[in-house]
Amino acid sequence: MKLANTLNSILFVVLFCGTAVANRTKLLSAKGLDGNGMSAVAPAPSDGICATMVETKGYVCEEHKVTTQDGYILSMQRIPEGQSGKTSGNRPPVLLQHGLLMDGITWLLVPPDQSLAFVLAGNGFDVWLASTRGTKYSSGHTSLSPNDPAYWNWSWDELVAYDLPATFQYVHDQSGQKLHYIGHSLGTLIALAAFTKDQLLNRLRSAALLIPIAIVGQMASPLARFAADNFIGEDLYWLGVKEFNPRGEAVIKLLQDICSKPGVDCTNLLTSFTGKNCCLNSSIVDVFLDHEPQPTATKNMIHRAQMIREGNIAMYDYNNSDENRKYYGQPTSPVYNMTSIPNDIPLFLGCGGKDALSDVKDVKLLLNSLKDHDLDKLVVLYRDDYAHADFVMGENAKQDVYEPLMAFFRLQ
Secondary structure, eight states: OHHHHHHHHHHHHHHHTHHHHOOOOOOOOOOOSSTTSOOOBOOOOTTSHIIIIIGGGTOOOEEEEEEOTTSEEEEEEEEOSOTTOOOOSOOOEEEEEOOTTOOGGGGGSSOTTTOHHHHHHHTTOEEEEEOOTTSGGGOEESSOOTTSGGGGOOOHHHIIIIIHHHHHHHHHHHHSSOEEEEEEEHHHHHHHHHHHTTOSGGGEEEEEEEEEOSOOTTOOOHHHHHHHHTTHHHHHHHTTOOEEOOOOHHHHHHHHHHHTSTTOOGGGGGHHHHOOOSSOOTTHHHHHHHHOOOOEEHHHHHHHHHHHHHTSOBSOOOSSHHHHHHHHSSSSOOBOOGGGSOTTSOEEEEEETTOSSSOHHHHHHHHHHTTTSOGGGEEEEEETTOOTTHHHHOTTHIIIIIHHHHHHHHTO
């Protein structure tokens, strides 16, 4: 217990103090290839996701870039076929969207036979990985540098309005087909918010939401709750810290040193944040720390804290009626109404009984808002022993989650 508490204290330092000591090399802004958010296959960098995480496993991989309407240049990877190299005539496209403080590598951290991205590729799907603005491989912009405070002036509202539509449109145009969507954590939130506004639906075949995040007023995560209740994000923002970067080199090295010690299981680092994951191999920590966590905007962290404190799902609140009127035309921030999601969207929801970020009671509130959903269009997979990370890094997630998920996709 003492070791677990020590590790959890270190995790708090990583998430909330590492921002101040981070020394990440800033990438210079890049120009888009055209004005409509579309681009050709990008040259594959030797240190890119394809080269380091996919091709080394024996899979074909393509690097792509897409530019959002507000100028952010996003990295995408395509795994068009399985390891055997055989392609079928029709490979339905699947877009995978990661969670908060992560990037597209989320789906590649475990061995290929356990990785959702590789499992999908091996089962006849055309796999696309997205990385949101501000992460290592999506740091470009048509006019701004990550060194500019204006670069970080966004929350997940902008992911709903710009990032998700750009990636959806790009995959749809490249494949010529409607696509399946898989989101984890924040990736579920931005999809649900978009669906309430009838966005993306004309290009969507179905959506799988692993650990759905919507209403989070009963979130049990001690770290997330503490940060929200004590206005940690707001304090950083008022101090002029616009980029929330938990990846300080000194802190990451400290964690790596600690986790290399015999008898230390650093999967405990995740427990206070995610809940007690049942099925993570301790070796995952070394791979995880090589690539994650990733930066985001401090404003994005504030927006998540607002959701926890208020127990609703609304747009960013400027905490000033005049400012809210400036952006929204009303004194309060607009609510994303989950009951507005069309009843005929095929939805697959995966949730866990041990999850501290997507509490079962909050998930029930979401499901209640979907109570009129077409019965044959809604599947809920519940694992009592799963927590937040098990759905993307669990050793047995392939048989517990991915196989039912693929069966669902094949029916759509």
